[in-house]
Amino acid sequence: MKVLWKRIPEQLRRLSILVLLLIVLFVMIRTLLVPRDFGKYGHYRASAVDEIVSQSIHYAGREACEECHDDIAGVKSSGFHRNVACEVCHGPGAAHMEDPSGVQLTAPRERGYCPLCHEYLTSRPTGFPQIVSDLHNPMKPCIACHEPHDPKPPVTPKGCEACHAAIARTLSLSHHVYLPCTRCHQDPGSHKISPREFTPTKPTTREFCGECHARNDENTKGIPQIELVNHYSRYVCWQCHYPHLPEAQ
Ligand code: HEC
Ligand code: HEC
Ligand code: HEC
Ligand code: HEC
Ligand code: HEC
Ligand code: HEC
Ligand code: HEC
Ligand code: HEC
Known part of the structure; x- marks a missing residue:
């Protein structure tokens, strides 16, 4: 045995020691650090499934709200927002479904919300409806003009702004707004x-x-x-x- 070992060239002997060390290291990691139930069903920890199942449910899912809010769901299903789920805007709704008047959902009524999707960004696809919110009717909340469940531009403007839109938008930001x-x-x-x-x-x-x-x-003090x-x-x-x-x- 010893003779055999001596006959193997020096560099191979050193290399084999290194390989042996690596194997020991691998076995140690596998037994000490990798959880026991890893790989029982597949390339994951089997108990992770139970842990995920035991988490409380926050979202109710796309269809869940229809049961009670069929009027709104009906309106929404044919509008531009048909593919935006209720809970995108109203937040997780599972608890609300269990106890509708106890757990109230809020509605995003403030101006800052809608531009999360609609603010002009060069990276958004051309044709996706976008606005520059600093210039787009800045004095009012979005829902004053757009119904959130069936958003359309309100009636096409009929006044001077129909053709002079840029001037009308500029004026709406100016001291002469009124x-x-x-x-x-x-x-x-x-x-x-x-x-x-x-x-x-x-x-x-x-x-x-x-x-x-x-x-x-004659002129008033305010001007x-x-x-x-x-x-x-x-x-x-x-x-x-x-x-x-x-x-x-
Ligand atoms: C079991 C019936 C039921 C289901 C299912 C249900 N709701 Fe409601 N929801 C109600 C009732 C009842 C109210 C009125 C509560 C009140 O005013 O006391 C309400 C009120 C609301 C409000 C109004 C809050 C406000 O500011 O006025 C929103 C928003 C809402 N629900 C969203 C949702 C969403 C989103 C879902 C789906 C995840 C959903 N609801 C599912 C019964 C339900
Ligand atoms: C694009 C965001 C958006 C989506 C998607 C959306 N909502 Fe709303 N929802 C709002 C806003 C904003 C209001 C506040 C409207 C107001 O105050 O005039 C509101 C108001 C409500 C209210 C209060 C009652 C009312 O009519 O004012 C209920 C109930 C409601 N939404 C349910 C739903 C349900 C159910 C869905 C899915 C079918 C849904 N919403 C999808 C934004 C959204
Ligand atoms: C999660 C992203 C998202 C949010 C938040 C959102 N929208 Fe939309 N909106 C969309 C999508 C998607 C469309 C449909 C685009 C299409 O059909 O190409 C749309 C379409 C519209 C349109 C139709 C424009 C046209 O082409 O005539 C208006 C107006 C609109 N949204 C207003 C609003 C308002 C007001 C709010 C806030 C209450 C809001 N949106 C919040 C995604 C969103
Ligand atoms: C004073 C009423 C008013 C308010 C407030 C308002 N809009 Fe509009 N919006 C309009 C009108 C009118 C049009 C159609 C003509 C135009 O493009 O100016 C329109 C068009 C749009 C379009 C379609 C643009 C396109 O190119 O297809 C989107 C998206 C939109 N608005 C989103 C919003 C959002 C988001 C807010 C809030 C930050 C908002 N609007 C506030 C009146 C309003
Ligand atoms: C149907 C579209 C349309 C409508 C609506 C419209 N305009 Fe015009 N306006 C035009 C066009 C086109 C011109 C000529 C622009 C040019 O020659 O460069 C013009 C020119 C003008 C001019 C410049 C005239 C000049 O001598 O240089 C003024 C001022 C003006 N419009 C004011 C208004 C007012 C105020 C309203 C609302 C009462 C209005 N416009 C509604 C299309 C329209
Ligand atoms: C405070 C008075 C005032 C108001 C309000 C006003 N304008 Fe003017 N507008 C002027 C004056 C002054 C000029 C001439 C500027 C020049 O000759 O250089 C003018 C010029 C114009 C022109 C010619 C092109 C240009 O830009 O010079 C158009 C078009 C026009 N206005 C449209 C409108 C429309 C549309 C509105 C409402 C949204 C409006 N104006 C509101 C004072 C006003
Ligand atoms: C119907 C009355 C009226 C007419 C006509 C009018 N303005 Fe004004 N203007 C106002 C009012 C009101 C304000 C200030 C509003 C505020 O911010 O308190 C104002 C503000 C201004 C300001 C001050 C802006 C600042 O930075 O403080 C200037 C400059 C001005 N106007 C120029 C003009 C010029 C130029 C014309 C003629 C083309 C004109 N105005 C016609 C009512 C008028
Ligand atoms: C040669 C350029 C020039 C002309 C023409 C001019 N202005 Fe001014 N205006 C200014 C400057 C610069 C200021 C600010 C510094 C100052 O008050 O002198 C000003 C200030 C003002 C203010 C604000 C005063 C305050 O107390 O805040 C008003 C209102 C105004 N101008 C209206 C007018 C009207 C109306 C006309 C025409 C009758 C006019 N201006 C013509 C340059 C001009």
Whole structure:
């Protein structure tokens, strides 16, 4: 035996010791560190199944809510949100199903929620309905205009914003938000039908803006005021202040 061992070349002898050590290490890990029931059914810990089963259920599943909220489920099933499950928006609902009035679910009514899916992102597929929430009707909650269970854009805009959407959006963010377009532009009546032929008026004089901004007895204190004769009188106002987003630096 000893002779045999000596006849094996030196490097192989060393290598075999290393292999032996590795085998011992493997057996030790397998017996000491790997749980006993690993591999009983497959490449996993058999008792993990029981542990998962014993966890309490939080989500009730897609169809569960229909039983009692069939009206809402019916509306939703034909709308754009048909593939968004109830519990995506209302949170886990299993406990609520057991005890509907004891465990109340909340509804995401705040503006910040819907943009989680609808905020414009370049990585979202083209055609997925997206908005820039800072510009998209920022003054109101989304559900003021969109029914969450059957979201559609509300009636197509019929006012000036139908065609001048960018100006209307800009104005809605400005200090002039409460001024209707027609306070500054008189529509001849046929502009919407034949826009290039019949154009609305545009303000032409400094005095027009002065109706609200000139410092005098009639104008109210709430509106920022200027001395009409001294305030850069060689120019019309909109050479410096964009009327749809007036800013004073
Ligand atoms: C066993 C019947 C039942 C089932 C199933 C059920 N609900 Fe309800 N749900 C109710 C009742 C009853 C109320 C009214 C409770 C109250 O106002 O006291 C309610 C109220 C609600 C509300 C209103 C909370 C609010 O702010 O007004 C939401 C949201 C809701 N349920 C969502 C769900 C969702 C999501 C599911 C599915 C996971 C679901 N429900 C399943 C019976 C049920
Ligand atoms: C896209 C998110 C979303 C989904 C999906 C959704 N909901 Fe709602 N749900 C809301 C919001 C937001 C409100 C609050 C509406 C309001 O206050 O006008 C609400 C309100 C409710 C209410 C309160 C009663 C009411 O009409 O105001 C119930 C009940 C309800 N949802 C049940 C459901 C059920 C059942 C489903 C699935 C069939 C579902 N919701 C799917 C967002 C959602
Ligand atoms: C979990 C993601 C998700 C959330 C949260 C969500 N939506 Fe949607 N929304 C969708 C999907 C998916 C569609 C359908 C897109 C399609 O058909 O291509 C959709 C469609 C819409 C549309 C239809 C736009 C069109 O093409 O005419 C509107 C409006 C809308 N959602 C508003 C809302 C509002 C308001 C909320 C908040 C109450 C909300 N969404 C929350 C996923 C979501
Ligand atoms: C004042 C009413 C109003 C409010 C508030 C509002 N929207 Fe809209 N939304 C509209 C109108 C009108 C349209 C269709 C015309 C347009 O695109 O501007 C629309 C269109 C959409 C579309 C479809 C865009 C597309 O390209 O198909 C989505 C998605 C949407 N809104 C989501 C939201 C979300 C999310 C919120 C809240 C952060 C919200 N909206 C708040 C009125 C509103
Ligand atoms: C059917 C679409 C449509 C509607 C609705 C519409 N406009 Fe226009 N508007 C146009 C077009 C097109 C032009 C011409 C743009 C151009 O020539 O560059 C225009 C031009 C204008 C101009 C510029 C005129 C000029 O002489 O430069 C003003 C101001 C204007 N619109 C105001 C309004 C007001 C205020 C409303 C609501 C009462 C309105 N528009 C509704 C399509 C529309
Ligand atoms: C505070 C008064 C005021 C209000 C409110 C106002 N405008 Fe104007 N608008 C002006 C003035 C002033 C000009 C002329 C700017 C110029 O000649 O450079 C103008 C120009 C325009 C033009 C010509 C193109 C451009 O951008 O210069 C259009 C189109 C227009 N407005 C549409 C609208 C619409 C639509 C609304 C409502 C959403 C609106 N305006 C609200 C004062 C106003
Ligand atoms: C119907 C009255 C009215 C008319 C006409 C009007 N404005 Fe204003 N304007 C207001 C009100 C109201 C505010 C301030 C609202 C607030 O923020 O408290 C304002 C604010 C401003 C501001 C201050 C913005 C800031 O940063 O504080 C400027 C600049 C301005 N308007 C310029 C104009 C110009 C230029 C015109 C003419 C094209 C005009 N306004 C026509 C009512 C008017
Ligand atoms: C040459 C550029 C220029 C012209 C033209 C001009 N403004 Fe101004 N405006 C400014 C600047 C710069 C400020 C801010 C500093 C200041 O108060 O002088 C301002 C400030 C204002 C303010 C805010 C005052 C306050 O107390 O907050 C109002 C309102 C205003 N302008 C309205 C007008 C009106 C109305 C006209 C036309 C009659 C007009 N401006 C013409 C440059 C101009």
